[in-house]
Amino acid sequence: MEILKGIVLLLLVLVGFTMFSLKMPKGMKAMGALAGAATASFLVEAFHFYVGGDLFGITILRDLGAASGGMGGVAAATLVALALGSSPVYAVLIGCAVSGFGILPGFFAGYVLGFILPKMEEKIPDGIDLIAVIVIAAPLARLVAIGADPLVNATLINIGKIITQATAQSPTIMAIILGGVITVVATAPLSSMALTAMLGLTGLPMAIGALSVMGSSFMNAVFFHKIFKDKSTTIAVAVEPLTQADLISANPIPVYCTNFVGGAIAGLIVTHFGLINNAAGTATPIAGLMVMYGFNSPLKVTIAAALCAVAGLTIGFIGSLVFKNFKIKSVAEVRGTV
Structure with a gap:
């Protein structure tokens, strides 16, 4: 029974994210950015924490890997927001706002704010837009990550x-x-x-x-x-x-x-x-x-x-x-x- 459940749930995840890539607005760009975030955080962690740190005992590389591995959410929010058209400064701001969260909550925050930030930049006058992003967009990104976190833990991590x-x-x-x-x-x-x-x-x-x-x-x-x-x-x-x-x-x-x-x-x-x-x-x-x-x-x-x-x-x-x-x-x- 457990093996059947595992196979079915794995296929459901694949179907779900494939449909997201193909059907959601800018879904392919967002998923590409998610892959980039995994590379920027987990790949660095893999090389330096587990190989340079654990295998060769180099402390600075172990610390580097640990730091990079904990930045998955920041990387995802930043790169997804960038891929969807946000300015670099605002994308990084959103990334910093979700610090401490995993890669998927960061992904969802970056995806939601990736549509909101360009509109704010377009509608709000220069100079004021930065204040608006700080006051409105940053807390909103944090709220999206907070909302997504238990959902991720209850579904994907459990799968x-x-x-x-x-x-x-x-x-x-x-x-x-x-x-x-x-x-x-x-x-x-x-x-x-x-x-x-x-x-x-x-x-x-x-x-x-x-x-x-x-x-x-x-x-x-x-x-x-x-x-x-x-x-x-x-x-x-x-x-x-x-x-x-x-x-x-x-x-x-x-x-x-x-x-x-x-x-x-x-x-x-x-x-x-x-x-x-x-x-x-x-x-x-x-x-x-x-x-x-x-x-x-x-x-x-x-x-x-x-x-x-x-x-x-x-x-x-x-x-x-x-x-x-x-x-x-x-x-x-x-x-x-x-």
């Missing part, structure tokens, strides 16, 4: 706990589901970093996310090289799939199917080695791999990562054969260069 429990009860099935889904999400407009950060995944589920996405770099490099035959695109997708979101969205079936299979196999490999990752939001190729060394035996991580890479290369090649006759929209067609 993350359910997924973790389901993984402990049925590791093989959840390895396939999580590895496949997180890898697909890494190629979709909704960032895998943002997803795993929102759910607060840790332990085995986060380890699956980290190494499955790492393995997908090798998989997509081979797949894109064989299918699209474009050098710059191949390099870009191997480093960061989100840079090729337009091309992937135009060819969802071959890309998503290949990534799901490769991610599922990587998930099984990680589960076999019993790896953990307690740095939420690190479902990203390079940092995800590095952080794994802070929580596990270096030898185990190295072997598992190598196997994930080999699996990725293999599935990428097989996927290119399976879809070689599939009607593909080329780089030139998607980007209007023909």
Whole structure:
């Protein structure tokens, strides 16, 4: 029952945030900014707190990581407000107003105020607008974050706990589901970093996310090289799939199917080695791999990562054969260069 609940809730989260991206005003821009906030806060925390601090014992890097990890809400509110058209000063002001809150309350505050701030700037005379933002917008941003915080804790964080429990009860099935889904999400407009950060995944589920996405770099490099035959695109997708979101969205079936299979196999490999990752939001190729060394035996991580890479290369090649006759929209067609 717990595993079914975990899978259903995970799919509901994906559907919900996909619909937000596609249907809400400027939803795609807001979700892109959320992914940027996860990078600016959690990725820095992952590198410096868990690797530089815990693994190598460098105190200043541990302090740096801890400070950055606690700024997720500030980063989200600031970047989302900026993405929606607020001025830099006012966006930072809103970010500071939600200090102490997590990344999702900050996201909601930035999204709401991202529509209000440009209107205030437009309607209120210069000079007075700053006072109005300080007096009205800053407290409003704080109120939105306060209102969103219990909702986030009661839903998304609780879903993350359910997924973790389901993984402990049925590791093989959840390895396939999580590895496949997180890898697909890494190629979709909704960032895998943002997803795993929102759910607060840790332990085995986060380890699956980290190494499955790492393995997908090798998989997509081979797949894109064989299918699209474009050098710059191949390099870009191997480093960061989100840079090729337009091309992937135009060819969802071959890309998503290949990534799901490769991610599922990587998930099984990680589960076999019993790896953990307690740095939420690190479902990203390079940092995800590095952080794994802070929580596990270096030898185990190295072997598992190598196997994930080999699996990725293999599935990428097989996927290119399976879809070689599939009607593909080329780089030139998607980007209007023909």
